[in-house]
Amino acid sequence: MLKKLATNVYYMPHYSETDRPALGLICGENFSVAIDAGNSPAHAKDFLILTGKMDIAPLEYVILTHWHWDHIFGVKTMDRTTISHHDTKKKVAYLKTLKWDDASLDARVETGEEIEFCRDMIKREMPVRGDLELRVPEISFQDQIQIDLGGITCVVEHVGGEHARDSSIVYIPEEKIMFLADCLYQDFYSGEWSYDLKEVQTLLAKIKKYDVEHYVLGHQPPKTHAELWNFLDDLVAIGEIVGREALLEKAVEAFKLARKSEPTDEQLELIQNFVAGNCKK
Numbered sequence: 001m002l003k004k005l006a007t008n009v010y011y012m013p014h015y016s017e018t019d020r021p022a023l024g025l026i027c028g029e030n031f032s033v034a035i036d037a038g039n040s041p042a043h044a045k046d047f048l049i050l051t052g053k054m055d056i057a058p059l060e061y062v063i064l065t066h067w068h069w070d071h072i073f074g075v076k077t078m079d080r081t082t083i084s085h086h087d088t089k090k091k092v093a094y095l096k097t098l099k100w101d102d103a104s105l106d107a108r109v110e111t112g113e114e115i116e117f118c119r120d121m122i123k124r125e126m127p128v129r130g131d132l133e134l135r136v137p138e139i140s141f142q143d144q145i146q147i148d149l150g151g152i153t154c155v156v157e158h159v160g161g162e163h164a165r166d167s168s169i170v171y172i173p174e175e176k177i178m179f180l181a182d183c184l185y186q187d188f189y190s191g192e193w194s195y196d197l198k199e200v201q202t203l204l205a206k207i208k209k210y211d212v213e214h215y216v217l218g219h220q221p222p223k224t225h226a227e228l229w230n231f232l233d234d235l236v237a238i239g240e241i242v243g244r245e246a247l248l249e250k251a252v253e254a255f256k257l258a259r260k261s262e263p264t265d266e267q268l269e270l271i272q273n274f275v276a277g278n279c280k281k
Contacts, residue, residue, distance in 0.1 A: 002050045005214055005222065006175040008152045012047055014219045018125035019070050019118075021218040023047050024179045026172060028149020031060040035170050035179050036218075037075040037082070040125045041132070044074025061147070063156055064137060065181035066164040067091030069118060071218070073126075075135045082137040083147075085158045087166035089140040096134040115189060161203045162187035162196060171210050178210060182218040184232070186273055194276035197239035204232055235270060242274040251275050 002010040002025060010025040020043050024035030032051070038044040051059055064072055064084040072092055075082055084092070098104065105122060108114035126132065139145075147154040155171040160183075167183035183203065186193040215223045223231075241258045245251040251271050255263050263271060 002047075002054070005177055005216070006172075009172055009175050009177050011179075011216050011222065012050065013221070016219065019121040019219070020125070021070050021181070022216055022222075024170065024216060025051060025056075025059075026149060026152060026154055026170075027054075027056040028152045029057060030148075030150030031057045033147065033149060033154055034059060034062045034078065034080065036065055036071040036181065037062050037078045038073065039070035039121075040073050041077040042074075043125070044077035047074070048078065057150065063154065063168075063170055064088050064092070065170065065179070065218075066167045066183070067095070068164060068182065069095070069122060071181065072134065073132065075137075076133045081139065082135065083139045083141070083145065083156065084137040085166045085168050086140045086142055087158075088168070089137045091166060092134060093136045096136060100129045100132050117188070157206070159183055159203060159206045162194070162199050169207065171212070173211070176211055176213040177216065178207070178212045178214075179216045180207070180218070183207075184217065185219075187277070191280065192276035193273055194280060195235075195239060195270070195273040196277040196281075197236070197242075197274065200236060200239060204236070234267070238267060238270045239274050242271055242278070244278055246275060246278045248272060248275050 002012050004010050008027045012023040014020060014022045020039050021036060023038055026033045038047055060080060062075065062078045062080045062082045064082060067088045102123065105114060105119045109116055109119050144155065144157040152172060152174050155173065156168050158168045161167045163182050163185040167181065169183060170179040186195055213225055215228050217223065241255050242251045245254060252263065255271055
């Protein structure tokens with residue numbers, strides 16, 4: 001279903017079983033815009049069926065937040081003018097040249113170009129991929145683009161980050177809502193899932209300048225400002241505790257000393273992420 005966040009803003013919740021990310025819908029007086037295209041033609045079709053039942057201005061554009069498969073594989077089915085960052089456009093153009101059958105996916109995992117998690121989720125979401133066709137975005141931008149939908153605005157800004165260097169956020173100032181997609185997530189394409197403290201701090205500075213009440217993330221439920229920043233402040237604090245430590249045991253001991261407590265499972269995972277980031281330097 002599509003859930004309403006504000007008068008003109010909806011989202012289709014994520015579905016972790018096949019790695020479907022949340023999709024957004026912004027409705028203006030003149031036209032509407034989708035945020036991300038879905039992880040398959042079926043995902044995009046489900047979204048279009050739901051929007052087709054709504055009394056809204058025509059859906060004319062799709063904004064891609066980054067190049068990862070789960071956000072772009074439905075772009076052909078969406079069949080709308082697509083907007084993305086320049087680097088996202090380049091990545092999609094490259095992905096369009098690849099084959100997506102089982103043997104080709106397996107081969108790319110062997111060479112390290114693809115990771116097992118994505119390979120397995122692609123197969124689960126799309127057991128048959130013979131008719132999969134990608135489409136390169138028609139409109140691209142370098143730093144930021146603003147779109148007036150009629151009474152409501154989408155500010156699309158490239159913010160980068162470790163998860164995907166081409167990541168962009170979508171901010172709706174009239175509703176104080178931001179679609180973050182996956183930009184806050186770890187780097188998982190270069191070995192162990194990891195964070196780098198300086199990279200995290202740089203990214204958060206770009207996000208924090210906006211006046212936001214609700215955030216929509218790619219693979220989690222939406223968060224209020226307080227909910228998200230409580231987590232992000234702790235994320236940074238854990239990164240500062242870990243420092244340049246490259247041994248997990250010592251990083252955990254540093255955490256215990258600083259907090260006077262054992263790390264929770266979530267905190268332990270973050271400690272591991274920062275240690276893994278240090279090991280990549």
